[in-house]
Amino acid sequence: MATRGKPMGFLSPYLILDMTNEKGLLAGKILADLGAKVIQLEPIQGSSARNIGPFVNDGAERGKSLFWEAYACNKRGITCNIDTKKGLDLFKKLCEKADFLIESEEPGSMARRGLSFEDLHQINPHLIHVSITPFGSDGPKANYADSDLILWAAGGALYPNLQDDRPPVRVTLPQSYMHAAADAAVGALIAHFSRLKSGLGQHVDISAQRSVAQNTLSRILSASVGDFEYEKNSIYSLSAASNKKIFDKDGGGSKTAQTKWKVKDGYVEMNLSMGPSSGRLTNNLMKWLAEEEALEEKYTNLDWRKVPELIRNKELGWDEVDYIYEKIASFLKHFSKNELMEIAVTKKVPMAPVQSFKDLAENKHLNARGFWIDCQSEDRQLRMPGRFARTSVDGFEFNRLAPKLGEHNFEVYGEIIGLKSDEVEELMNQGVI
Template identity: 40%
Template structure:
């Protein structure tokens, strides 16, 4: 039995929150994806299988909807809302990502539905939360990353910031929502009552700045973007370094936590003839403070960086990784997509998994589980569903609707 196999989730999310339901489904929950007739808007997002746009062929849809069943339901209509309320009676979680107030205006808000099912955990995923001055603002991945802070670190120093090509904001929000849902579920075991979880994507992505989000309130120098690194006050600090056959991510930093690794690296570089003993023996623990105070000129830091760059350029990514393993350096290759797919580490852990798509007569390789549970491993029980694929299972077999009622609901566009 999987962790959440006794529980049911109603997933009313758009592309804003699909990953949350998938994570709960991966842990065994019975996730029912509730879509409007014609399908969720996420089905129109490409790329598409064989470059042929089709609501059941969106790779974006495939990526975030495994381990779900799917029904169609028009909650704009009284008949659709009535059916949803019947489903709520036996649901444990509801996830939604509509604009604040949208479901409440249709009498489907937290207060409305917990009158039907007091134990319901109601999860809302929105750009800026359910209240506050920005609650009704328009959103996009670019807007949220800008409002939350991470965007300031992404891109080149001499031009506006850029975001990653794959939307990130709602992935952060969705994972936070899944964790929050499990925390509320843990509390429900004590009280027997559900909660309304309010997840703002802006707040989720703010944590992706790591410690940098604390710089302004603490009066510290703020980090700024620099291609392949970060600008910290007057310092240009590379985080990505060139190798013979690509790039590596390397931590060449200072202070009590990281300076010891830099000292170790510089001793090796001296052994290999890349620098002299005076350079090797700099105080790498205090070096950052020396640069910021002016005790060590910035030109000297530029000279040291060039020494390190010559070292990385003289080795392949694989050679640098092996040195890191053997010598305890903080270096790892920046991998291509092909290298990720062919990763020996992923292969040894059985990460990538083939998922059968009987409707297409073949299987496709999917990224594997987000975690490995020793007693209740994640299984890919269901491929991403087609539009309304499980209408009969849910409406006829579970709710007891007759074939005539099903036909009437279909004809009137309610399902």
């Protein structure tokens, strides 16, 4: 009698060609984690994503990119020079067999090669073609140059951080294309849902600008809970005499003087937000401080939903706000991160420990839920983040580390196109693959 093994991956029947570089690797990884057979196609010189840090041993082994390891894992890797006739023909043959194509090429470059959605639709009407671009595949800005900072600015997320005549500062780590890549994976599956009924593929056109705007709406939506000043495009700033301080009313902390607080064994993240949107959370903190007698009653009794109004009416001075910060900073130094985490949960204070990589690896909650997985190849072993969701049926797949350059050329070209080993070797010698 046959025994039941591990269930197949959610997307195990489907083959995905992933042409993306650092702008879209995450999309293919999400689908690979869901069990799809993802083939990472690189130019013969290698993907530019291999040059993105951090690197193994802090750069001592440059070329061993941890960025690549993180976002190209679970995929097989091949090379192909699609700017040669033989390479282009091979690519089209791969597209004939594929269910999805994900690419992050410059708008128009696929069409110039004869690889537009319409061209590929003639080859394979079933194919879902996903494009990840800065501003979309068409429109007045389609061919604009981009960077992470440009996309955040164009998406509107920097505007609330204006401080009088000071330009807004950039977002920390580059992440605009992470939002776009995640949207690309979702868009691919929406198109797939339609294909299950129609049998036909679609072109999914992802604009990173739009992804950034959609994923950072919390400040804009503050108006819906009473923050009407933002609705009027009024960002409160004070005069030079008050050091140009501004109100943080969305709870995000991006405009707050201090969000990292030193504690016994590191730092916690906490933002003293004010105003109708999130001031109630700071009120929870004040209740705890009152219980501990850590701050004078006249300050713990403040309603932080109304603090902006009190400051504007000069009923509360910024020097008093600075004093509150100082008292809180002194008080928190006596606690550990874990102690404050327990307090945050029980007191409903929006505070979280700043975790080191060691903290994350040893995190009891993550380990209890089986978040970390050990992946191994012939020459290396890495502990990697596992499933991004927990399901009653385990349809996630984790079976390989990120591919070396051209690691699966013989395997993939033989399996999908039927090339023999000597044919693959000859194409490699010719610089085609």
